Amino acid sequence: MPNPPTIKEIAKRLNLATSTVSRALHNHPRIGLKTRMQVQALARELQYEPNQTAIFFQQKKTFTLGIVLPELSEAFFSAAISGIEDTANKSNYMVLLGQSHDDTAREQKIVEIMKNHRVDGLLVSLAKNTVQYAHFEMLRKYNIPVVFFDRIPDMKDIHYVASNMESGTVQAVSLLLQQGHRVIGMINGPEKLIASRQRTTGYQKAMQQQRLKYDATLNIHSDLTKEGTRQAMQQLLSHKRKITAVVAFNDYVSQDAVQYAAERGIQINKDICFVSYANLPLSSYMAYPPLASVEQYPYLQGQKATEILLDLLSGKLAPDAYQQVIIDSRLVIAPKK
Amino acid sequence: MPNPPTIKEIAKRLNLATSTVSRALHNHPRIGLKTRMQVQALARELQYEPNQTAIFFQQKKTFTLGIVLPELSEAFFSAAISGIEDTANKSNYMVLLGQSHDDTAREQKIVEIMKNHRVDGLLVSLAKNTVQYAHFEMLRKYNIPVVFFDRIPDMKDIHYVASNMESGTVQAVSLLLQQGHRVIGMINGPEKLIASRQRTTGYQKAMQQQRLKYDATLNIHSDLTKEGTRQAMQQLLSHKRKITAVVAFNDYVSQDAVQYAAERGIQINKDICFVSYANLPLSSYMAYPPLASVEQYPYLQGQKATEILLDLLSGKLAPDAYQQVIIDSRLVIAPKK
DNA sequence: AAAATTTGCGCAACCGTTTGTCCAGCTGTT
DNA sequence: AACAGCTGGACAAACGGTTGCGCAAATTTT
Structure with a gap:
């Protein structure tokens, strides 16, 4: 045959x-x-x-979810997609994948292709510098629901799942304060990122709680590249006040900062303590694991975002019942060595 | 509208x-x-x-590649898929994803679904304990080409891309021998895995080259779980000959072994040196990075496998011109701390 | 100027499945 | 015995696009 x-x-x-x-x-x-x-x-x-293609065509439904995210090789995203895929599969949905590589143009193209492939819905984590959202607005006309996760856009009327970095940051800074640190540097991300602002707010709130003054010059915005991190660290080290602790934007940044500091002869976790946000697996294997780490539950985020999307598709959720789920980040203290 | x-x-x-x-x-x-x-x-x-679904239906072609692999959150696979996605996209193909979670039943189900979705071709890395290949054989009848990568089946007449662990293993063991180690333990994987056999062969050849005798009791087959690794390490430590070096199946195994050894008061990289196979990113950040690591080029493997599949689909390659690409692994020596 | 070609477009079938509607025959009611 | 109500299945349209073929008009060839 x-x-x-x-x-x-x-x-x-x-x-x-x-x-x-x-x-x-x-x-x-x-x-x-x-x-x-x-x-x-x-x-x-x-x-x-x-023949599924015939059915898809006839039913105008493909049982396929599109996923657009910056970079699969980042541990955070591969954990998230793992959660997405598992959840989608339980409802017999398949998962179509696209990496933007943090390039807005690519992101647009992928969304376009996915639209043409008639995915039933989209799960999106934005490219680092996407600031225009026309390619997402367009999807409304096609009735393709979108749920954003983690890197969410600054738009009204959207569904999203994100972790609130504020709570974790408050906990992180509080921990440091409690341990006696008074001059705490922060290597933050690009100012326009919501996640950066949340870290800033968290920092401020923690200080406020202890009636301490927030010093903006200790909060450095970097572009998250290795070079940017090194410059930020350099700024912190040459700050007029002597810093004894650093809150780094994420584990990658933390490790780069640690490396830079170590090169300058600084004793890690002695002269300067590091606290970070968990993106790396197996941080327990690292040479200088951060003192503590803010966990963002990527698998859970992927799972939750997918559930919302599936509910949207099944009609369990009205398209304009905008779901905005915040998953609180939580400080996880590393086991004492 | x-x-x-x-x-x-x-x-x-x-x-x-x-x-x-x-x-x-x-x-x-x-x-x-x-x-x-x-x-x-x-x-x-x-x-x-x-309307792409109409076109897919009419043309009996979906411009979609199915990917089946064990676990996205393993760094090796997320790097591989990154290569796959990039290559596929260049030719305007999309990528449909499925994780087997190392469960053969799930693998079968995913393949079935993907077949029904009429993917044009499949890229597969086997679940750990898949030993029956009926679900792949079946695809021949549907003229859906399959290219296996990394974890390849023991079948005739297939396309695959895999790294040859032998060359890297020879290099690894030779390095250890050259440094004076004489009793070298190996924590190997399940015996039926080709990759395990290659490691064994590599070990043997390296010994042979130095006219040394290969001692099979030093080559422990484990199931790659944390517990299995600990047992293997225990066996090695209680071996009648005192081992001074260990070649671990991969970085995960290596780290588990290191941990176990450290608990037993062993001085890592002093009493016992470790050499491993690179699955983890940023091994430079690890507390006890292996002395050296065998690189398997996952991105390249994904890329190469996809290229073959695309050539198969475009007719550039005859379906029975079985491509069997071996990417030589290579020992990368860690920079001295 | 007749014949042969080319140009430009319409007709209709087809891909595989679902689904609304219609119809024939049977059963049962009064 | 006539009529209504079921039952079980057939018919055909529709989904949106592609493509082989046919045919008239325009153009070129001899």
């Missing part, structure tokens, strides 16, 4: 109408028991499998 | 046949310049986008 058996084939062999066969296979009550059995038997024998 | 514009819509407005519109949009030479321009102008105006 060169080409797979179709419903027509079955109909012809049994001298039935294709509609009858179709209904028989779906256990439609209007089809008599005898014919139903016949059809199903022959279907099994021929190893009939419905 | 509730539903997107179709080719029929354009035809009606312009009083043309749908066939003419279709051809005009494809710049078919038999369509006059004037009508062609009209059609294209209106298409732009209406923001016409072809």
